[in-house]
Amino acid sequence: MTTIDIPGDSPFGLANLPYGVFSTPGTAPRVGVRVTDWVVDLAQALGDEVFAAPSLNPFMAQGPRRWAEVRERVTELVSGRIPDGAVHPVGGVRMHLPFEVGDFVDFYASEHHAANLGRLFRPGSSPLMPNWRHLPVGYHGRAGTVVVSGTDVRRPCGQLKPPDADAPVFGPSRRLDIEAELGFVVGAGSAPGSPVRCDDFAAHVFGAVLVNDWSARDIQSWEYVPLGPFLGKSFATSVSAWVVPLAALEAARVKTPPQDPEPLPYLRENEPWGLDVELSVRWNGQEVSRPPYREMYWSPAQMLAHMTVNGAHVRTGDLYASGTISGPERDQRGAFIELTWNGREPLEVNGTPRGFLEDGDEVVITATAPAPGGGRIGFGEVRGRVLPALAGERD
Structure with a gap:
């Protein structure tokens, strides 16, 4: 023994x-x-x-x-x-990979992240779209490209259209990015046609994982109107190897930020809660950000309720992620497009100015949360290294 x-x-x-x-x-x-x-x-x-x-x-x-x-x-x-x-x-x-992924849904639940991107791409307009404070915005991803931590990620290719070009070209993404997120794994499914109430979250969600939703910003910017993200997001999503059970996160529960306007009845919780999870993002070994999950506007329970309110059911192994986690400070931004302000304010990474990911770069995301009686619990890591685009796809 x-x-x-x-x-x-x-x-x-x-x-x-x-x-x-x-x-x-x-x-x-x-x-x-x-x-x-x-x-x-x-x-x-x-x-x-x-x-x-x-x-x-x-x-x-x-x-x-x-x-x-x-x-x-x-x-x-x-x-x-x-x-x-x-x-x-x-x-x-x-x-x-710790679970067989059923469906994958990615949300956009951070007000700080959404507002930063609004300021970047819609200067002079309201940083948030009119619907943003009324519902958790999300989209369906590709379950088949969810990979476990440590899996290399090949630079994707697609249509690119520089702002000054008359027509798109095909080639490798030049603006490869990460998104530091927290994902929730469905354990017990729900019945078709029956929405899951906010307060029934714990009856369905088994635990949480770290997520890196790799993003090709140049592919995304050309394709996303009018239906939203597609090839710029679907090529790879990395998750941590360890699923932290929901029971281990009880001491991490905190109140969510105030929501104004008050959400519709199906998005109201008896006791609204978020999670005090502190993430760390390391780019080639250098810590560049510490995104705080406690700042997320929409809660895990609200995301699940919204995802099923139309009668869509969840199944064992479904994964839904929070979207980029960002806080109010620059060093709390969970995507490089924010950290470098779309490449216009490069970061010094190991002495070199950097905007987006280059071939050979490695990103490691870790996280901890409060444990009962003090101390911290760990999520492990989600690690990925960028491989060059395949030679035949470069033209």
């Missing part, structure tokens, strides 16, 4: 216990839970075959009562003696 020493200040201690899917050399992917710098094989440790699956979906589909029961069992297990062979060092395993 094996025991794990769990320091009280570990970001992956008993207050957290995030779930992921891992494999060791010569073995199939299966579900594990992270405890400090170790991964516990739950199929072996608990003798439960639902954790032998290569994704969290079968477990998540069992619903909140089962999630709570397993969390209690895991807490007891890792606090004591664990069967030999069920414990692996984090550095010795390969992490996989």
